[in-house]
Amino acid sequence: xxxxxxxxxxxxxxxxxxxxxxxxxxxxxxxxxxxxxxxxxxxxxxxxxxxxxxxxxxxxxxxxxxxxxxxxxxxxxxxxxxxxxxxxxxxxxxxxxxxxxxxxxxxxxxxxxx
Amino acid sequence: xxxxxxxxxxxxxxxxxxxxxxxxxxxxxxxxxxxxxxxxxxxxxxxxxxxxxxxxxxxxxxxxxxxxxxxxxxxxxxxxxxxxxxxxxxxxxxxxxxxxxxxxxxxxxxxxxxx
Numbered sequence: 001x002x003x004x005x006x007x008x009x010x011x012x013x014x015x016x017x018x019x020x021x022x023x024x025x026x027x028x029x030x031x032x033x034x035x036x037x038x039x040x041x042x043x044x045x046x047x048x049x050x051x052x053x054x055x056x057x058x059x060x061x062x063x064x065x066x067x068x069x070x071x072x073x074x075x076x077x078x079x080x081x082x083x084x085x086x087x088x089x090x091x092x093x094x095x096x097x098x099x100x101x102x103x104x105x106x107x108x109x110x111x112x113x114x
Numbered sequence: 115x116x117x118x119x120x121x122x123x124x125x126x127x128x129x130x131x132x133x134x135x136x137x138x139x140x141x142x143x144x145x146x147x148x149x150x151x152x153x154x155x156x157x158x159x160x161x162x163x164x165x166x167x168x169x170x171x172x173x174x175x176x177x178x179x180x181x182x183x184x185x186x187x188x189x190x191x192x193x194x195x196x197x198x199x200x201x202x203x204x205x206x207x208x209x210x211x212x213x214x215x216x217x218x219x220x221x222x223x224x225x226x227x228x229x
Contacts, residue, residue, distance in 0.1 A: 004156075032215040043205070043220040044157065051215070089156050093214045099169050100214040104156030 003027075004092045006105035014113050019077040021108045023090035026071070032093040032100075033073045035064060038107070039086045047088075048075070080112045116140065118221035120206050126227045132194035135224045139187065139208030145169075147218065148181055148191050149205040157205055163189065164212055196228045 003026040013019045023033075034049035050057045050064045050073065057064050061080075066073040077084055087107040093100045119138040127133050139146050144165050149157035160179065162170040166186040174181070178197070183189040193200055203225045207218040 034217070036218075043222050044218075045220070046217045049217070091156075096170075097172075099162075101159060101162075101170060102214040102218070104158070106154070106156045 004090055004103050004105040006088075006090055006108050008108065009106070010109040010111070012111045012113060013080050015080055015082060017080055019075075019080050019084070019110055019112075021075045021088055021090070021110070022072055023074065023092075023105055024070075024072045025092040025094075027092070027094035028068075028071065030071075030092040030094040032102075033064070033066060034091050034102075035075050036089045036091065036104075037086045038089065044089060077110075080110075082112050082114055085110060085112045118206055118208055118219050120204075120221035120224050122224055123222060124225050124227075126229065127196055128229050129198055130195040132192065133196060133226060134193075135191045135204050135206075135226075137189045137191070137206030137221060139189070139206070140210075140219055143208035143210050143219070144186070145209040145212050145214075146183055146189050147207040147209070148189070149207065149220075151203045151205055151223070153202070160191070160204075162214075193226075196226075198228050201226055201228045 005024050031052040036044040037047045038044040048064050061078045063076040089104050089107045091104045093102045146163045148160040151157045160174045161181045163183045166183045181191045203223040205223045206221045
């Protein structure tokens with residue numbers, strides 16, 4: 001099955017700087033890679049996703065890049081703001097027993113220092 | 115549009131007791147998921163329903179956990195008997211897409227503390 005790992009576990013950045021979180025996955029058949037943001041005490045919410053037939057996707061200050069050869073994908077946040085402080089989970093969907101299963105990483109804590 | 119509703123939000127029980135959580139997904143979402151999120155970790159899939167059928171329950175500890183979605187809408191997750199290691203937030207999510215390649219809409223979660 002899919003195994004997704006995230007690095008670094010905690011990332012502190014100055015407001016206005018960029019933040020990059022990298023995720024690696026194990027199953028080369030994985031075809032869908034979302035990123036979820038979870039603020040303290042709140043529900044996870046999808047912020048961006050990418051499919052295996054695309055190398056990069058951007059939405060305002062957020063972008064995701066995918067390297068299928070190296071089996072990793074990264075979340076890029078530019079011009080960070082205090083409201084970007086949260087835990088970010090990457091995930092990957094891979095076929096398993098005729099179904100697709102979405103497996104989450106352990107999360108990255110991002111702290112934006114004002 | 116109403117979101118995914120879960121109850122109760124918090125529950126404290128002693129080990130070996132039982133507990134049940136309820137979830138009402140977004141209207142029209144055929145796919146429903148139960149995830150377990152232990153503090154400091156990512157959500158772990160327990161069970162996935164497509165309408166009222168089970169798609170994936172391979173990670174559900176079936177000796178103590180059970181879940182049902184009888185009419186293809188609401189779902190309940192039960193733990194009996196609870197163990198200390200079951201302390202976690204139980205997240206329900208629903209999706210319009212059936213193959214886990216679309217957005218999951220999560221509820222606020224039910225936080226379980228087992229003493």
